[in-house]
Amino acid sequence: MSEIHGFAVHAAGAHLLAYKYDPGELETHEVEIKISHCGVCHSDVHLIDNDWGISKYPFIPGHEIVGTVVGVGSGVKDRTMGERVGVGWQADSCGICEWCRQGQEHLCAKSQPTCVGRNGGFADRVRVNSRFAIPIPTSLESENAAPLMCGGITVYAPLMNYGVRPSSRVGVIGIGGLGHLGVQFAKAFGAEVTAFSTSKDKEAEAKELGAHEFVNTRDTGALKKVAGSFDFLLSTVSADQDWQAYVSALRPKGTFCIVGASPSPLQIQGASLIHSQKAIAGSNTGSPHELSEMLSVAARHGVKAVTEKFAMAKANDAVTKVKKNQIRYRAVLTN
Ligand code: NAP
Numbered sequence: 042m043s044e045i046h047g048f049a050v051h052a053a054g055a056h057l058l059a060y061k062y063d064p065g066e067l068e069t070h071e072v073e074i075k076i077s078h079c080g081v082c083h084s085d086v087h088l089i090d091n092d093w094g095i096s097k098y099p100f101i102p103g104h105e106i107v108g109t110v111v112g113v114g115s116g117v118k119d120r121t122m123g124e125r126v127g128v129g130w131q132a133d134s135c136g137i138c139e140w141c142r143q144g145q146e147h148l149c150a151k152s153q154p155t156c157v158g159r160n161g162g163f164a165d166r167v168r169v170n171s172r173f174a175i176p177i178p179t180s181l182e183s184e185n186a187a188p189l190m191c192g193g194i195t196v197y198a199p200l201m202n203y204g205v206r207p208s209s210r211v212g213v214i215g216i217g218g219l220g221h222l223g224v225q226f227a228k229a230f231g232a233e234v235t236a237f238s239t240s241k242d243k244e245a246e247a248k249e250l251g252a253h254e255f256v257n258t259r260d261t262g263a264l265k266k267v268a269g270s271f272d273f274l275l276s277t278v279s280a281d282q283d284w285q286a287y288v289s290a291l292r293p294k295g296t297f298c299i300v301g302a303s304p305s306p307l308q309i310q311g312a313s314l315i316h317s318q319k320a321i322a323g324s325n326t327g328s329p330h331e332l333s334e335m336l337s338v339a340a341r342h343g344v345k346a347v348t349e350k351f352a353m354a355k356a357n358d359a360v361t362k363v364k365k366n367q368i369r370y371r372a373v374l375t376n
């Protein structure tokens with residue numbers, strides 16, 4: 042097979058530069074995918090900047106990939122040439138641990154992220170274990186589906202796994218790439234949905250996407266006004282926040298679930314969890330099975346990413362806009 046061309050980062054915080062690598066022989070369990078679209082997740086920005094100390098340079102970012110299968114390893118039985126598939130945060134797992142055998146591959150200790158120690162989707166092609174190449178329902182457009190592969194699953198899985206239902210009062214904090222999908226999925230679950238945002242100008246769009254209420258978190262006292270209101274709060278914000286105020290905004294037995302990676306330790310009074318039996322939780326993307334389920338729910342309920350398109354060669358422009366919180370609501374690179 043020929044070289045793969047993409048855009049790589051060579052040092053923390055550096056600009057992406059044109060880059061090529063030789064992927065070698067296609068392994069028996071792998072598929073090769075010709076990429077048509079790749080979303081820009083804020084996790085790509087964290088990896089580019091080495092915020093988590095796990096980045097391995099040089100690497101090609103990108104883990105919200107949609108494309109067509111153009112190579113199938115000799116041992117692959119689940120994918121075929123020409124199929125349209127998506128790839129998210131995970132490209133491989135051990136396949137034999139208790140978590141893999143339960144279909145919870147995203148919890149595998151040997152889980153391999155798509156662009157940590159390997160090259161991701163800001164490129165013309167990518168290779169992954171075929172188990173992590175997920176067929177895309179025909180009714181979804183590739184451009185709107187790509188952001189579902191990480192942003193979508195990361196908000197769908199906790200709504201599902203923490204039992205959100207029609208009677209639930211749900212708050213989604215941060216209306217960015219993840220949050221604007223979280224509002225749509227929470228509405229599809231039948232919940233009453235509140236959007237929490239620092240951007241006043243997002244109110245009308247958040248309501249169009251399905252939010253019943255909008256809280257401008259820059260307003261003094263805004264969080265106090267909603268004390269005791271929510272069964273489930275999902276924070277997609279990558280910055281430190283008033284954690285205690287959000288715990289206070291929960292109803293008894295409510296859960297505050299964190300999917301956005303904030304830099305500092307959380308400051309929360311233990312006593313504020315005890316009395317009303319509140320919980321703090323986290324959630325990590327989702328399994329291949331959950332990805333398939335999420336895509337079919339998105340197709341049936343009309344959940345789709347609102348996108349801003351960039352040519353692949355303009356990846357730096359997209360990353361800069363993501364850093365400035367100027368994208369409405371997900372940048373998608375196209376080949
Ligand atoms: P994004 O598109 O940049 O959206 C984040 C949103 O957070 C912004 O649009 C903004 O919404 C809000 N925000 C930004 N800065 C803020 C600040 N200083 N204070 C309060 N709110 C602020 O990012 P994303 O792609 O949705 O990703 C969000 C986070 O989730 C990142 O940390 C990412 O690494 C993480 N993530 C986690 C997982 C997982 O598996 N757990 C998966 C994917 C991503 P408003 O304008 O509405 O305030």
Ligand code: ZN
Pocket residue numbers: 082083084085104130191192
């Ligand atoms: Zn992501």
